[in-house]
Structure formats: C-alpha cells, structure tokens
Amino acid sequence: MDFVASVVSGIATLTQTLEDGRTQMVGLLLPSDFVGRPGRNRAAYNVTATTDILMCCFRRKPFEEMMERTPHIAQRLLQMTLDELDAAREWMLLLGRKTAREKIASLLSIVARRDASINMSPSARQMVFDLPLTREAMADYLGLTLETVSRQMSALKRDGVIELQGKRHVTVPDMDRLLLEAGDDSDGGFLI
Amino acid sequence: MDFVASVVSGIATLTQTLEDGRTQMVGLLLPSDFVGRPGRNRAAYNVTATTDILMCCFRRKPFEEMMERTPHIAQRLLQMTLDELDAAREWMLLLGRKTAREKIASLLSIVARRDASINMSPSARQMVFDLPLTREAMADYLGLTLETVSRQMSALKRDGVIELQGKRHVTVPDMDRLLLEAGDDSDGGFLI
C-alpha cells in the first residue's frame, strides 16, 4: 500500500476480521472520503469495493513531502480524521448499547442523511434512497446476523416506519419517526 | 470547553450515553493522552476522572495559533488522532463480534500491555497490574452488564487464566494464554 486516495464515486467498506471469519465493518467509504495513512506504510484493514468505484490516488512519498511543505494539508487531514473519530465513537455506542431495531433504524437514518447531503435535497420529512449495502454488509456494519437484519427490516416495514420497493429502494415517510426509532440522544446533556 | 489538555497522571474515561441512561465508554484517557479538539469549540463526550488526575491544560486560542505557526504540531496531532482511530476501530470489532469472555480477556491484555509500557517492563510472560476500572466501568467499556463482567472474571480465574489478589490486583501467569483467549488475529491476512 504505497498510495493514499480520495473516493470520487462509488462505495467501499473498511472491515476487520477475527481469524475464525467473524467480520466487523469499521468504516464506510463514500464519495469525498479519504483512504490511507500518511506516515504509515501499511494499514490494518480490508478495503472492499461494494460498487464500481473511482478513486483519485496519490503516491505516498510525494504526498507526504507535499504535506511537509504545505501545513494546511496536515490541518485539513486532522479535521477529517477527527470527524472520522467522532463517527467511530458514535458507532461504538451503537454496537455496544443499541438493540437490533435501533441499530437498523440508525443505519437507515445515516444513509438517508448522507444521501440527502450528496443530492443537496432539503431536510424534508419524507426521504427516498437506495441502500448501497447487501443485508450481509448491513449485518457486518451493525454487529448482527443477516437474518436479524432481514427480520428487523420486515418489522420496520410492517410497523410503517419504512416502505420498500424491491429490496434496496427505501422510502421513509416520516424521518422524525425513524430518528425516534434510532434512539439517538438529541439533546446534549452536560459535556466536556 | 475552551481548552485542550494532555493527561499527566491519573485516568479518565470518555463516554457517550443514550437518553435512557445506557452508557458506552468510547475512550480511555491514560497518561500522555491528549484531550480536546483543536478547531471545535465543544466536544461531544462526557469526560469522567476515575482517579485523581493531573492534566496539563492549554487555552484553546493560543494553542490553535501555535498550531498555525508550527506545522509540526498539526502533524504530530494527526499521528495521535490516527492512532486513536485505529484503537477505536479495534474496539468496534470487539463490541460487534467478540463474546463476553473474549471481551474481558481483550480488556485485560490491553491494560496489561499499557501498564507494561508505562513501567517499561520487558514483555515478560507473567504480568502483574492493577485494574484502574470498577466492574461497572469495565461493563461500559465492553458493552456488557456488570454482572456478566463479574461472572467472566470469576470464570477466567477458575480456569487459571488470571489470578486475583483482592478485586483489582491481577496476575496473568501466561500472557500468551490470555492473548489466545482474547481471540485477536495475530497474522495480517491480505490488507490495504
């Protein structure tokens, strides 16, 4: 791995596995995301494209030299990495403490929000999008089995939280309802 | 939160909570760790000292100005943040895919390793250290209940993987055995 890259279009996943094959997704790479570690010659994750993907690649050495000369790049990269760290920590809360139903609702709202920001749609109450992941990839994202994912998708559909056209095309009639199901704390509490 | 800081001595935890009180630890702050987000005026986590703690604090503004002038600082901070991100992702694998027993073994080996590196002890086969966390804090770290933590600690003790003097003082007679119990993949597989 002697290059770093930025995703232009398409979707890839970052996964880690235990030797017996148990797999956990640890990152979802969407357009504009950065891949690779300036300062490390090898990263510790499997990167798998789940769609056709176009990435803008830079050889590691020249990129690192440019980083030395252009302080702004390191600062920008730091901001992006801090954002990733925040996302990873929110994800940890999901993995450690949410129920299967809350996990599914959380994933759906993340994908919906991300999709809306790419398409620059206003934050409408109703949202329509395509799931870029198979049920198995969703399971690996959420620390569940694919059967549980399927059952909870059916349950959310039965309860009118989502509508499905085919297996991947999702309509959320009431985004607030979905966010409620996701169980996210909306206020802040006291923080540092 | 108008300062950033570095932990000098003592231990603190970073936690996130759901509104109904479910709590997940998302970071463990040990001596030399950095707290705070250059470029953000408020962070999104609860920080709780679990021991008396001594931190070296810097006002945010002067620190950020120094970062502007001294490119090396942003680069160093980027390296530290990338390390934190790696730790968070390993933790995600633990939360999503490991059994209770593997989770406990993983936590014990992390604390043992960290303790050894602070005391600069050689990587001996036998290790002795104090747990800096209550059973409840361990549960919040691992996404378990405190009862399950207690039961698995008893099980590891019964099986001779660890010895306990009191509730917090741990002896690991065979570190390799503990690492095996933790279920970590030691080889790499094919990676990017």
Add this chain to the structure above:
DNA sequence: GATATTGCTTGATCTGGGTCAAATTCTGTT
C-alpha cells in the same frame, strides 16, 4: 462498635438475537 454506603459476587430466570434449515424472490445467462 453499630450502621450505612459502595463495590462485587452469585443464583434463578427470562429473552433478544443467534443458529440451522427451508422456502422465495431476484438477478442474470444461455
């Protein structure tokens, strides 16, 4: 020296999500 308080252990029971297995769509492809 009695009494809370906090941390921890252990037991009994329950249940959410896992496992195993069999349909049922959905893609292609020929």
Add this chain to the structure above:
DNA sequence: AACAGAATTTGACCCAGATCAAGCAATATC
C-alpha cells in the same frame, strides 16, 4: 423461456448474556 446462482425472507429452536434479586466484603460515618 428456462435455468442457475445469489440475495433475501421466514420458520423453529436454542443459548449467551440480560434482568431481577439476594447476599457478602470493605470502607466510611456516626
């Protein structure tokens, strides 16, 4: 159109870990 293979759903059953509850040990308080 017929077939093959992958993706998904659904059902039946099971178990790891949660929940509820009691008891113990070590400090702290009076």
